[in-house]
Amino acid sequence: xxxxxxxxxxxxxxxxxxxxxxxxxxxxxxxxxxxxxxxxxxxxxxxxxxxxxxxxxxxxxxxxxxxxxxxxxxxxxxxxxxxxxxxxxxxxxxxxxxxxxxxxxxxxxxxxxxxxxxxxxxxxxxxxxxxxxxxxxxxxxxxxxxxxxxxxxxxxxxxxxxxxxxxxxxxxxxxxxxxxxxxxxxxxxxxxxxxxxxxxxxxxxxxxxxxxxxxxxxxxxxxxxxxxxxxxxxxxxxxxxxxxxxxxxxxxxxxxxxxxxxxxxxxxxxxxxxxxxxxxxxxxxxxxxxxxxxxxxxxxxxxxxxxxxxxxxxxxxxxxxxxxxxxxxxxxxxxxxxxxxxxxxxxxxxxxxxxxxxxxxxxxxxxxxxxxxxxxxxxxxxxxxxxxxxxxxxxxxxxxxxxxxxxxxxxxxxxxxxxxxxxxxxxxxxxxxxxxxxxxxxxxxxxxxxxxxxxxxxxxxxxxxxxxxxxxxxxxxxxxxxxxxxxxxxxxxxxxxxxxxxxxxxxxxxxxxxxxxxxxxxxxxxxxxxxxxxxxxxxxxxxxxxxxxx
Ligand code: NOJ
Numbered sequence: 448x449x450x451x452x453x454x455x456x457x458x459x460x461x462x463x464x465x466x467x468x469x470x471x472x473x474x475x476x477x478x479x480x481x482x483x484x485x486x487x488x489x490x491x492x493x494x495x496x497x498x499x500x501x502x503x504x505x506x507x508x509x510x511x512x513x514x515x516x517x518x519x520x521x522x523x524x525x526x527x528x529x530x531x532x533x534x535x536x537x538x539x540x541x542x543x544x545x546x547x548x549x550x551x552x553x554x555x556x557x558x559x560x561x562x563x564x565x566x567x568x569x570x571x572x573x574x575x576x577x578x579x580x581x582x583x584x585x586x587x588x589x590x591x592x593x594x595x596x597x598x599x600x601x602x603x604x605x606x607x608x609x610x611x612x613x614x615x616x617x618x619x620x621x622x623x624x625x626x627x628x629x630x631x632x633x634x635x636x637x638x639x640x641x642x643x644x645x646x647x648x649x650x651x652x653x654x655x656x657x658x659x660x661x662x663x664x665x666x667x668x669x670x671x672x673x674x675x676x677x678x679x680x681x682x683x684x685x686x687x688x689x690x691x692x693x694x695x696x697x698x699x700x701x702x703x704x705x706x707x708x709x710x711x712x713x714x715x716x717x718x719x720x721x722x723x724x725x726x727x728x729x730x731x732x733x734x735x736x737x738x739x740x741x742x743x744x745x746x747x748x749x750x751x752x753x754x755x756x757x758x759x760x761x762x763x764x765x766x767x768x769x770x771x772x773x774x775x776x777x778x779x780x781x782x783x784x785x786x787x788x789x790x791x792x793x794x795x796x797x798x799x800x801x802x803x804x805x806x807x808x809x810x811x812x813x814x815x816x817x818x819x820x821x822x823x824x825x826x827x828x829x830x831x832x833x834x835x836x837x838x839x840x841x842x843x844x845x846x847x848x849x850x851x852x853x854x855x856x857x858x859x860x861x862x863x864x865x866x867x868x869x870x871x872x873x874x875x876x877x878x879x880x881x882x883x884x885x886x887x888x889x890x891x892x893x894x895x896x897x898x899x900x901x902x903x904x905x906x907x908x909x910x911x912x913x914x915x916x917x918x919x920x921x922x923x924x925x926x927x928x929x930x931x932x933x934x935x936x937x938x939x940x941x942x943x944x945x946x947x948x949x950x951x952x953x954x955x956x957x958x959x960x961x962x963x964x965x966x967x968x969x970x971x972x973x974x975x976x977x978x979x980x981x982x983x984x985x986x987x988x989x990x991x992x993x994x995x996x997x
Contacts, residue, residue: 468696468783471705473514473562473668474724475785475918478816478907479709479823480513483793484521484543485529485842485877486857487826489869494876496857496868498544498552504860505552507889509559511900512907513824516556517564517671517709519793521549525575527622528843529793529855531566531673532573536658546665553666562668564709569655570677571618571625574608579624583609589647591624592616592680594639618677620843626651628691631682643679643687652691656698659706669707675723676712689721696722709821715786716779725785725821728772730795735772736788738764740811744801745834746794749848757931758811760802760982762946766927785918788820790828794846797825797834797854805831805887806983809902809968810945813985814931816906817916817941827858829903830887841878852878861890902968909965909987915939916987926952930970930980934958940988942970944980952978962990 488500498521508516520530521543530540539549553563572579582588586595588611594600595613604614605621618625628651629643641647659670679687692708699706709725712718713732719725728736730747740758743751757764776786790811791797798808808831815822834853839845844852856878860867866880866888873879880886892898910916920936930944932952940959944950954976962972969984980986 468722469700469704470724470784471669471707473705474707474821476911476914477515477562477821478513478910479515479517479564479787479821480508480511481517481519481789481792481823481825483519483826483855486855486868488858488860489871492870493542494869494871495542496877497542498539498548502548502552502555505555505559505561508561511829511904512911514560515562515564515668517823518566519671520566520568520673525573525622526842527573528620529841531568531619532571532575532623532843533568534573534575535577536568537661550665557666563666564669564671564707565662565667566673567655567659567670567708568673569626570628570674571623574622574624580609582615582624583607583611586611586613589627589641589645590651592627592639594637596639600637616680618674625677625680628652628678628680629687630680631687634681640681643691652694655695659699660702663703663706667706669709669724672708672710672712672723675708675710675718675726676714685717685721689717692718693722696724709787715776715784719776719780719784719786723784725787727787727789727823728769728776728820729789733768733772735769738766738768739814740790740798740803741795742801742803744803745796745836746849746851746853747796748801758798758803758808758814758945760807760945760947762929762948762950766924766931770924770927785821787823788815788818789823789825790815791825791834791854792823793825793855794849794851795854797832798828799831800834805833805899807945807947809899810943810983810985812899812903812906813941813987814943814945816903816910817935817939817987819918819920819922819935821918822910824903825854827856829900830859830889830892831899832856832859832887833881833883835879835881838878856881859886859888861888905966913939913965913989916941925954925958930978930984932978938989938991939965940990942978942980942984942986942988944970944982944984947982949982950980952980954978959988959990962988964988 485496487496489496490499522533523535523538523540524530539546578590582591616625627647629648630640682688707724710718710723712726713729715726742756742759743753755763799805835856838852841852857868892900915936915938924933926932929950932942934940965987967986969981970986971979
């Protein structure tokens with residue numbers, strides 16, 4: 448019989464939930480840029496991106512106007528799941544550099560007005576993590592979820608690979624054992640279940656705080672939190688998991704009130720009231736995100752059906768699913784945090800995918816960067832890099848039918864070898880460069896004021912210049928069909944037409960008055976009330992309520 452291990456910390460000082468959570472002021476205006484470290488820029492020529500490579504491009508990111516960089520995991524790992532299998536939370540993987548490189552990068556970024564967020568993987572480790580290696584030796588170790596049963600409790604359990612008898616619960620791939628944050632419900636048939644306040648779960652919560660504090664103390668602004676929903680097991684309404692994050696938030700508010708958590712939960716109406724600062728709409732929870740740009744032509748072509756999305760040339764989608772989810776989340780959040788809206792990420796297709804070409808995606812950015820969500824731009828989307836089908840799996844990227852590698856190809860910087868990503872031999876690159884001779888590059892688009900990169904830069908600058916385009920001002924949708932038309936606050940009107948047809952909308956009489964176009968690409972206004980939106984167009988106008996009669 449195992450005794451409670453009192454020799455290691457039991458999460459002493461677990462804080463009570465605070466009654467007055469605070470929001471870091473910077474978060475409201477953040478424009479976040481996701482860097483997939485292995486694919487961004489390779490400075491040492493080994494074919495894999497690294498921190499000195501990112502350092503070389505900080506000026507470009509500053510020029511683009513984003514202000515927060517989120518790095519997918521860059522910690523020591525056997526890379527069975529591209530780094531989401533962490534073997535040491537406190538050490539940068541040698542292939543990316545050293546902790547000193549990361550600290551220097553944080554400082555160099557800060558001097559350019561850029562914050563750095565890291566990726567926290569709280570629900571599981573690699574099976575190579577020393578915690579798991581000792582758990583394999585010690586039948587009393589309760590850091591992971593172990594079943595002592597002599598037969599497998601179910602198909603999801605993995606037989607011990609060490610002297611310890613029994614089975615462990617993986618959280619994702621079998622090599623990613625679930626850390627033990629307890630179960631929301633006990634079950635006599637599963638006597639290994641531990642409550643959330645058992646010593647193991649308490650120690651794991653304390654360990655998470657220690658990991659976060661370690662990086663916060665080195666200047667990190669926050670964490671994207673991997674599978675934040677997954678921590679407490681058998682928690683059908685996620686109430687126990689929400690309580691765990693409420694406890695974390697109370698600690699953050701007390702110790703690090705200017706740092707933020709951005710969760711991979713996918714359900715902001717649950718996660719944000721629980722204490723997470725911002726949560727994504729994601730491809731795997733409902734359809735709000737997929738109804739925007741999930742055109743079922745990339746990584747999720749088989750898995751997610753074929754319903755049309757709104758931002759597609761065919762013009763057969765609808766904004767209703769998104770707007771409904773938005774209203775629900777907005778009401779539940781009630782100003783206590785944000786919904787984050789990604790262009791794409793390392794798990795699902797880029798905006799440029801299938802029939803949606805580079806020439807068609809500027810309206811998606813116009814929407815993303817004028818909607819009161821937190822915009823998150825996936826590296827390369829700002830130049831219209833495409834989702835590349837047909838690539839072999841890399842580091843666990845192929846997930847059933849989902850070819851995630853198509854969204855993970857090297858950044859395209861210029862017209863030199865390997866698109867300027869690396870000096871390695873093309874065969875040694877992390878993933879192949881897009882072979883299209885017309886592939887977009889940063890260098891070419893910087894030289895072309897009509898390029899997508901310049902559209903995105905202008906939109907980011909507008910959002911910074913006019914707070915009404917950011918998270919703070921109300922949004923009122925005037926037309927949810929094609930074109931999408933909405934006002935921001937009392938001062939701005941946005942028109943977005945992402946389809947291949949000319950579209951029109953007649954504004955309510957006097958709505959626009961004497962409007963000033965801030966940017967228009969294919970949108971014109973006749974008589975002050977009739978909007979004409981050409982294919983793949985957008986327009987952002989400033990108007991004054993006082994000018995309604997004009
Ligand atoms: C979500 C991450 O985004 C994904 O890439 C990873 O494979 C799983 N979590 C497991 O950590």
